[in-house]
Amino acid sequence: MKIITTSLPGVLIIEPKVYSDERGFFTETFQLERYKQAGMTLPFVQENHSRSHRGVLRGLHQQRTHPQGKLVRVSRGAAFDVAVDLNPDSPTYGQHIGVELNDENHRQLWIPPGYAHGFCVLSEVTDVQYSCTDVYYPDDEDGVRWDDPDLAIPWPIQQPVLSTKDLALPTLRERMQRL
Template sequence: MKYEKLAIPDVVLLTPQVFGDERGFFMETFRQSEFEEHCGNYRFVQDNHSKSKQGILRGLHYQYAKPQGKLVRVTQGEVFDVAVDLREGSPTFGQWVGAMLNEDNKQMLWVPPGFAHAFYVTSKEAEFQYKCTDYYNPGDEYSLLWNDATVNIDWPLVDGKPPQLSSKDDEGQAQGWQHCPKF
């Protein structure tokens, strides 16, 4: 596995070594000891799997009382995956990084606790899987608006059309990232 620190160094892009032949392929998707060496001492307690159609944007979600770290990957299709640093005092507070994750590159993104997270589906549909460092707590989930002007994410919108959002995400934190709970 190759571990690459992004512009926000705590966010890490993982690229597995893939062994393939005419029968298909094999790859290791997670090894605790290597993950701890490159990303930190975290333990995963929950795995999630979602499927979405093109133009769907899920997020920007974050948790305050029990923030979740997420190791995300795409097993079908393609998404643009984004992490926004909400850690008060961080030198990258309010900044974002993004990566295209798809079934061909098989890359994964480590999004540590204290970040807002979202993904936007660029393919016809996509299946998205992720490991979490804490359990989902519906009373502790917040949304930052996908198009917050202060964060200014450069989304690769299909045909320039606005994304399709859930009502919760559409009503996100309208005051901007600087008014989000601080970690």
């Protein structure tokens, strides 16, 4: 397993070992001791699976008082996955990283609690699976708009398909005024 650090503290890109032959491939998507050594020490308590079509963008989401760490991977298709630092006391506040996760590179993205998360779908159909360190609380939702000019995320799609909820998310500045 290869661990790649990013410009955001604690956010990691993980490249698991993949064993391929004429039958297909095998990879471990999680192994407790190796992932603990990489700094992922919180237990996973919820597993999510999302299927979306080309052009869908989900995010940027987080929870206010029950922040979730997320170990994200794509089991089918391809997605551009993004983590954003929303901690106003952080030296990397408002910064983001983005990485393509797909069913060929088998990469994973570890997003520690406190970061916002989102992704857009790059293939016809994409399955995103992620393990979370806390359960989902609908009343605790928070986030920022995907197209916030202060974030300047270089999304690889121009006119995404968004949920009503995601269209109503505030910009980073609007969010700060509410805090």
